[in-house]
Amino acid sequence: MDFTNFDIDELMGMSDDSNPLMMLLWILPIIILIFYGQRIQLFITSGEIKKSIDKLDSFRDESKKELFSYLKNNLKPASNIESKLDKLFEYFTIMPVDIDPNGIMPKINHLIRSREDYTRNQITLLFSDIDKVNITKVQNLVEIVTTLQLMYKITRHLFLTAKKQKNFPLILPLQMMIPFVMEEAEALKEAVSAIEQGQPIGDGIGPMVVGDMMRNTTKQEIAFETIYSESKFEERKLHLVKAEGPYSTVGRLGEAAKLIIEKRRPDLIIMIDAALKLEGEESAETAQGFGAAIGGIGTERFQIEEIATKNKIPVFAIVIKQSIKEAVTLMTKEISEKAISVKSDIHQMIRENSKPGQSIIILGVGNTIGVSQ
Numbered sequence: 001m002d003f004t005n006f007d008i009d010e011l012m013g014m015s016d017d018s019n020p021l022m023m024l025l026w027i028l029p030i031i032i033l034i035f036y037g038q039r040i041q042l043f044i045t046s047g048e049i050k051k052s053i054d055k056l057d058s059f060r061d062e063s064k065k066e067l068f069s070y071l072k073n074n075l076k077p078a079s080n081i082e083s084k085l086d087k088l089f090e091y092f093t094i095m096p097v098d099i100d101p102n103g104i105m106p107k108i109n110h111l112i113r114s115r116e117d118y119t120r121n122q123i124t125l126l127f128s129d130i131d132k133v134n135i136t137k138v139q140n141l142v143e144i145v146t147t148l149q150l151m152y153k154i155t156r157h158l159f160l161t162a163k164k165q166k167n168f169p170l171i172l173p174l175q176m177m178i179p180f181v182m183e184e185a186e187a188l189k190e191a192v193s194a195i196e197q198g199q200p201i202g203d204g205i206g207p208m209v210v211g212d213m214m215r216n217t218t219k220q221e222i223a224f225e226t227i228y229s230e231s232k233f234e235e236r237k238l239h240l241v242k243a244e245g246p247y248s249t250v251g252r253l254g255e256a257a258k259l260i261i262e263k264r265r266p267d268l269i270i271m272i273d274a275a276l277k278l279e280g281e282e283s284a285e286t287a288q289g290f291g292a293a294i295g296g297i298g299t300e301r302f303q304i305e306e307i308a309t310k311n312k313i314p315v316f317a318i319v320i321k322q323s324i325k326e327a328v329t330l331m332t333k334e335i336s337e338k339a340i341s342v343k344s345d346i347h348q349m350i351r352e353n354s355k356p357g358q359s360i361i362i363l364g365v366g367n368t369i370g371v372s373q
Contacts, residue, residue: 042168045175049159052178056152059189063148064089067141070196075138076128084126088119089146109299119143133198136225136248136369140195144188151185184324191328195248200370202326202335206272207242209342210364211373214240219373222259226251227373233347235356239266242364245371253294253363254303260361261307267358268316269308270349272342273365274327274335275319284334285321286342288349293317294365304363316353318345 033040067085071077078084093115096107116139123138124130130138155174162171194201200208214229217240222228225247231238239260243251260266273293277283292304292315308315320338350360 039166039168042163042166042171045168045171046159046163049155049171049174049178052182053152053156053159055182056148056155056185059185060145060148060152063141063145063189063192066192066196067138067145070141071138075130075134078126078128081126084122085142088122088142089149091115091119091146105299105302108297109303112297112299133247137195137198140248140367140369141192144192144195148185148188151181155181187323187325187328190325194328194330195369198246198248198370200331200336201328201367202322202331203274203328203366204331204368204371205274205320205335205338205342206366207245207364207368207371207373208336209272209339209346210240210242210362211245211368211371212339212343213238213346213362214242214373223252223255225249226253226256228256228260229373233350236350236354237359238350239264239359239361240364241361242373243366243368245368245373248367248369250296250365250367252300253365254300257304257361257363258307261311261313264359265311266313266361268350268354268360269304269313269363270346270360271304271315271317271363271365272346273317273319275321276324276327277321281321283322283326283332284338286338286345287319287321288345289317289319291315291317293319294363314353316349318342318349 068082071081093111096104096111098104100107119139119142120135123135123142127134155178158174159171162168162174191201213231214227217229217231219227219229221244222241225244227242227244229240231240241253241256241260243249243253257269271293273295275287275293277285292301292308294301294304304315307313320335320342322332322335326332326335346362354360
């Protein structure tokens, strides 16, 4: 048999536009994509999202196991601690009505404080002998597990709803959101070990800077889990505030700032905090700006903004940029070394924006675990 005269055009009928086999080969895929394209995309996308959801489930379970293991090995828990903590993991907070003309911030603040107080009291009741450091650690660990569980449940709900309805447009937002969800979940999972060991985390750079400035000063508690001291710099009076270390807490800086402003009438507020870096930016870069540099749900920032506006006090900010993983896990060498240069930036900011004889509030914002004062 001679294959030298093999003609592919003749076999496929490409030389004849009326060939029915060729027309079918071209038209059939188009028909399939028109009628079943979304289902095919849904099937492919579902497989990728399902893997991420399984990872979220494993992150939640592993974090929960680490928490229970830490409690059993380091504290004296009650026999039914797992069932009681499982109830805490399921607790939720209903935000107040947002059409209230009188403002909802005081209501939100009340809800958040009530939840914190309740969680703290429940943790205290679970152990026969627990100190303040471990109370704050366990409180943070419970919040991590609760957050991971909520992330898993919401992601799973959106996925199963889209799959049940075979609705591809419904799964598109989840597909776009899942990389950010996974990045945060992985960071939270890795934060567990740093909190258990009481090590400083990236978010603690603000308290670290102010804590260093508090050396050789008299400290006193000004608000719940919040420390205050006074110092001087080039004929200016400094009011230094940070969360009480080495507890795993962010303190109540809004309440502290309000008390100081009402009593001392300062001329300037400077806030130091960690900030999430943008992709492409280097970790541990510093930046200066204006406004209340403080995260959370917004109640603390509202308190500072309100009292500063009422008294016409300018608010300056210095931030140390880092990824979300760096912010909640063991502080890197690059971030810790920034404490010296940030302190110099504060001094320069004071010189440029105040006069001798004036006073300045300096707030170290962040979780002060492992950072003393």
